[in-house]
Every structure is written in C-alpha cells, then in structure tokens.
Amino acid sequence: MSGLLALLDDVAALAKVAAASIDDIAGQAAKTTAKVAGGVIDDAVKAGAKAAGAVIDDAAVTPKYTMGFAAARELPIVGRIAFGSIRNKMLILLPAALLLSSFAPWMITPLLMLGGSYLCFEGAEKILHVLRPHAVHDAEHAEPTDPGHLEESRVAGAIKTDFILSAEIMTIALSAIPDGNIWSVALTLALVAVGITVLVYGSVALIVKADDVGLLMAQKGRLGLTRWIGRGIVRGMPTFMSLLTTVGTAAMLWVGGSIIVHGLEQLGVGLIGHTIHDIAIAAAAMVPEGAAGAVAWGVTAFLDGVFGIVVGLLVVPVATYVIQPVMNLFRRKDIA
Numbered sequence: 417m418s419g420l421l422a423l424l425d426d427v428a429a430l431a432k433v434a435a436a437s438i439d440d441i442a443g444q445a446a447k448t449t450a451k452v453a454g455g456v457i458d459d460a461v462k463a464g465a466k467a468a469g470a471v472i473d474d475a476a477v478t479p480k481y482t483m484g485f486a487a488a489r490e491l492p493i494v495g496r497i498a499f500g501s502i503r504n505k506m507l508i509l510l511p512a513a514l515l516l517s518s519f520a521p522w523m524i525t526p527l528l529m530l531g532g533s534y535l536c537f538e539g540a541e542k543i544l545h546v547l548r549p550h551a552v553h554d555a556e557h558a559e560p561t562d563p564g565h566l567e568e569s570r571v572a573g574a575i576k577t578d579f580i581l582s583a584e585i586m587t588i589a590l591s592a593i594p595d596g597n598i599w600s601v602a603l604t605l606a607l608v609a610v611g612i613t614v615l616v617y618g619s620v621a622l623i624v625k626a627d628d629v630g631l632l633m634a635q636k637g638r639l640g641l642t643r644w645i646g647r648g649i650v651r652g653m654p655t656f657m658s659l660l661t662t663v664g665t666a667a668m669l670w671v672g673g674s675i676i677v678h679g680l681e682q683l684g685v686g687l688i689g690h691t692i693h694d695i696a697i698a699a700a701a702m703v704p705e706g707a708a709g710a711v712a713w714g715v716t717a718f719l720d721g722v723f724g725i726v727v728g729l730l731v732v733p734v735a736t737y738v739i740q741p742v743m744n745l746f747r748r749k750d751i752a
Contacts, residue, residue, distance in 0.1 A: 482494065489567065509586045526679070533676065537728050588671075588675070
C-alpha cells in the first residue's frame with residue numbers, strides 16, 4: 417500500500433511540474449503573440465501614415481461622385497465605392513505587393529517613383545484647372561443623363577480612380593514595412609488596406625451627409641444654439657470642401673515630390689535631396705532651438721512640394737499628348 421501511495425505522490429508531483437510548464441509556455445506564447453501583434457499594428461500605423469498624401473486626396477476627390485444625386489442615394493454610392501476599393505486592395509493589390517516583395521523587391525523604388533510622378537501629375541493638373549477653368553475633360557461631357565446609368569458610370573469611375581490611388585498607398589505601405597516573413601507583411605498590408613479604407617470612406621460619408629445634418633439641425637433644432645450650429649454647418653461646408661481640396665492637392669505634391677527625391681537618392685542621384693536638406697538645416701539654424709525641428713520639417717515639405725509641382729508640370733504634356741491618345745486607341749478598339 418505504501419508503494420502505491422508513493423507512486424501516486426510522484427504522479428501528482430509530475431502533474432504539477434507539467435502544469436507549471438504548460439502555464440509558462442502559454443504565458444510566453446501570449447507575450448510573443450502580443451508582441452508580434454503590437455509590432456504588426458505599429459508597422460501598419462507607420463506605413464499608413466506615409467501614405468497620407470494619397471489618402472487625403474482620396475477623401476477630397478470622392479465626394480464629387482455623389483453630386484447631383486438624391487440624398488437617399490449618397491451613402492449607398494459611397495458604400496459601393498468603398499466595397500470596390502477594399503476588393504481591389506485585398507484581391508488584387510495585396511497579392512501583387514506580396515509577389516513584388518518576394519520576387520522583385522528591386523522594383524519597389526521605381527514603382528514608388530512612378531506613383532509619385534502620378535501624384536505630382538494629379539496635383540499639377542488641379543492647379544492648371546484652377547488657372548484655366550475652361551479646360552474641362554471630354555469625359556465630363558459624356559456622362560449619361562439617366563440616374564441609374566449615371567450612378568453606374570460614377571461608381572465605376574470612382575473605383576477606377578481609387579484603384580490608382582490604392583496602388584500607390586499599398587506600394588508606399590510596402591516600402592515602409594520592415595523586412596519580415598510573408599505572413600507578417602501580408603497581415604500588416606491587410607490592416608493598412610482595411611484601416612485606410614474605413615478612414616477614407618467613413619470620412620467621405622460624414623462629409624457628404626454633413627450638410628443634410630446641418631439642415632436638419634437648423635430646421636428642427638429645439639434650442640437656438642442647435643439651430644445656430646446647423647446653419648453654420650450648412651454655410652461652412654462649401655468652404656470646408658474647398659479647403660479639403662486645397663489640402664489634398666498640397667499633400668499630393670508634397671508626398672509625390674518627396675517620394676521621387678528619396679527614390680533618386682536610393683538610385684544614387686542625391687543632389688536634389690542633399691540641396692533640400694542643406695536649405696532646411698540652414699533655415700532651422702535661424703530660429704530658436706525649440707522650433708528648429710518644426711522649421712526643418714516645414715522647409716523640407718515645402719521644397720518637396722515645389723519639386724513635385726515641377727515634376728507634375730513636366731508630366732502633364734506627356735500624359736496629355738502621348739499617354740492619353742494611346743489609351744484612347746485601345747478604348748476605341750474595345751468599343752469596336
């Protein structure tokens with residue numbers, strides 16, 4: 417009997433050791449998982465922040481696609497565009513980015529520079545349209561008049577534009593993610609894709625309905641303050657939209673210019689980048705130490721934007737007289 421009791425005591429001791437080991441393993445796994453998840457989320461936030469220019473422009477451009485429709489159709493249209501955007505990011509751009517990082521990482525810098533050139537082109541084109549308001553795209557005259565067909569045309573056009581901006585966002589995000597295994601890169605890109613889509617189209621939904629909310633507050637608010645705020649929202653939305661467009665254009669030129677400058681440095685052409693850096697440092701030396709960092713950043717962003725305008729103005733004639741005619745030829749073949 418005493419031998420059996422000793423055996424049971426040994427079994428119990430082994431069970432305690434095993435339980436402690438399992439607890440240690442579970443605790444370590446939880447810590448490791450949390451660390452990995454935290455790193456992925458941190459990488460996603462940093463990567464998303466670097467795509468700010470394209471994100472702001474996306475939020476500034478999209479509301480125009482709901483113009484001319486009944487208020488009841490505005491949110492469904494935004495929802496359809498958002499669904500098309502997340503589908504493009506997750507089913508096309510995410511796999512393409514993973515293939516690129518795995519088999520052709522050397523292409524990331526040239527593609528970033530190409531995307532940066534597109535952002536500069538878009539920004540410069542918007543400036544030219546302000547200076548020459550009579551210059552209107554032919555496509556704007558070709559919109560269908562039937563509401564159903566007009567909605568389909570607008571949604572398709574918005575998703576197409578979003579695809580280009582999303583490709584730039586995903587490429588910028590990919591370049592900002594530290595080297596890691598394909599699963600962590602994929603998860604980070606997926607978080608960027610979902611997070612940016614929610615941010616952009618959630619903001620767009622708020623923007624397109626803000627005037628309706630303001631009108632409702634102005635007409636049916638029980639308090640004078642509520643009605644006053646509602647009237648302020650209605651009156652302020654045109655100014656806000658104009659400011660958003662201006663900020664979006666500036667952000668595009670800044671981000672596009674900085675992408676090209678940094679790309680040139682990686683390709684061994686550092687003259688422009690070094691010149692901008694030297695000017696920023698000289699400007700920072702002229703102000704108190706507490707403001708030096710902000711001044712250096714501001715001067716760098718401004719000069720990157722100026723360079724972006726120059727690049728954009730050089731790309732505009734190429735896009736207008738070379739790329740667009742070639743694309744029109746393919747479209748005519750498709751129609752035929």
